[in-house]
Amino acid sequence: MAQPHLTPEVLVPRLGEYLVQRGRVRAEDLKKALAHQHKKQDKTQSGLLGETLLELGLIDRPTLDQAITEQIIQLRNALEDANRYLERRVQERTAELQLALRKLSELNQMKNNFVANISHELRTPLTHVKGYVEILVTDSLGALNEEQKNALQVSQRAITQLEGLIDNLILFSQAARGEMTLHMAPVNLHNVAANIINYSNPKALDRKITLHVEIKPNLPAVKADEEKITWVILQLMDNAIKFTPAGGRVSLTILREADSLVSVSVTDTGIGIPKDRLHELFEPFHQLDGSSTRRYGGTGLGLALVRQILDAHGSVIDVRSEEGKGSTFKFTLLAARRAS
Ligand SMILES: Nc1ncnc2c1ncn2[C@@H]1O[C@H](COP(=O)(O)OP(=O)(O)OP(=O)(O)O)[C@@H](O)[C@H]1O
Ligand SMILES: [Mg+2]
Numbered sequence: 001m002a003q004p005h006l007t008p009e010v011l012v013p014r015l016g017e018y019l020v021q022r023g024r025v026r027a028e029d030l031k032k033a034l035a036h037q038h039k040k041q042d043k044t045q046s047g048l049l050g051e052t053l054l055e056l057g058l059i060d061r062p063t064l065d066q067a068i069t070e071q072i073i074q075l076r077n078a079l080e081d082a083n084r085y086l087e088r089r090v091q092e093r094t095a096e097l098q099l100a101l102r103k104l105s106e107l108n109q110m111k112n113n114f115v116a117n118i119s120h121e122l123r124t125p126l127t128h129v130k131g132y133v134e135i136l137v138t139d140s141l142g143a144l145n146e147e148q149k150n151a152l153q154v155s156q157r158a159i160t161q162l163e164g165l166i167d168n169l170i171l172f173s174q175a176a177r178g179e180m181t182l183h184m185a186p187v188n189l190h191n192v193a194a195n196i197i198n199y200s201n202p203k204a205l206d207r208k209i210t211l212h213v214e215i216k217p218n219l220p221a222v223k224a225d226e227e228k229i230t231w232v233i234l235q236l237m238d239n240a241i242k243f244t245p246a247g248g249r250v251s252l253t254i255l256r257e258a259d260s261l262v263s264v265s266v267t268d269t270g271i272g273i274p275k276d277r278l279h280e281l282f283e284p285f286h287q288l289d290g291s292s293t294r295r296y297g298g299t300g301l302g303l304a305l306v307r308q309i310l311d312a313h314g315s316v317i318d319v320r321s322e323e324g325k326g327s328t329f330k331f332t333l334l335a336a337r338r339a340s
Pocket of ligand 2: 235301302
């Protein structure tokens with residue numbers, strides 16, 4: 001569709017030319033009036049062409065008014081045309097965008113279904129592998145030598161890692177399909193912290209990182225899904241340990257913020273995150289070190305899920321970080337009931 005040429009000349013045609021075109025003024029008379037107008041302008045007097053033509057008796061008032069009215073009508077018509085044209089374009093573009101959006105959400109749905117199906121399909125064979133390795137490692141199918149046992153123990157660790165990855169994928173696809181269910185109940189964060197320390201201690205030790213825990217006594221229970229909140233803190237601890245060089249320190253701090261709020265923060269003295277990349281952290285499957293030779297393992301799902309789980313709890317995660325110095329990830333939870 002051709003766009004009307006909305007040049008200023010079209011919108012506001014010059015009065016003199018218009019009068020000549022319409023035969024209301026002769027071309028020579030226009031020239032005369034323009035010359036006169038020019039002279040008047042030199043003397044810094046008002047130099048409107050219409051007034052000059054009237055002054056020189058080259059046009060009468062009704063004809064001039066008629067010409068100006070015609071020009072105003074033309075201008076209004078041109079504006080109405082332009083408006084109609086713009087409305088049509090907006091409608092066309094909206095329809096195109098709606099179609100693209102529909103296609104995109106269909107594709108997204110397909111991806112979510114694929115992730116859900118494939119992760120369930122991966123789980124079944126893995127359960128068999130895990131079961132048989134367990135039978136073997138306990139000498140149930142015959143005695144094994146040390147070397148064979150070591151090899152099976154390495155396999156067991158890899159199986160645990162794979163299980164974790166599959167669980168994350170299942171959780172992610174549930175969240176993406178809006179199927180994440182929370183089992184909310186009063187949660188004792190002292191118990192949660194004890195579980196986390198048990199789990200994170202060997203990892204920290206392995207990587208020569210000092211683990212520090214500060215949890216205030218007599219914290220009120222919080223309203224949360226215990227399993228999912230434990231998982232969230234574990235992910236934050238996991239990242240803190242993973243992105244901190246040997247000799248560094250990782251702290252888990254659980255404090256009462258206000259009467260009805262408890263904050264959980266994980267601080268490390270690790271590599272930190274550049275300011276302009278903080279917003280990328282929570283994108284699913286996104287890692288800041290995207291190179292093929294990346295040093296740190298993982299799939300980039302951890303923080304995306306952390307955010308979804310906290311969002312379902314009505315909480316948000318706050319990140320403070322300084323490149324080369326370390327990072328703090330913090331969120332708050334509501335106390336189960338108000339403290340007395
Ligand atoms: N404590 C941290 N210090 C520095 N960078 C971090 C920290 N936590 C997360 N990041 C950056 O954010 C990215 C995304 O973190 P996320 O936990 O989502 O994924 P991951 O740890 O790489 O993989 P996964 O959690 O799936 O094993 C990380 O790859 C890393 O680049
Ligand atoms: Mg992670």
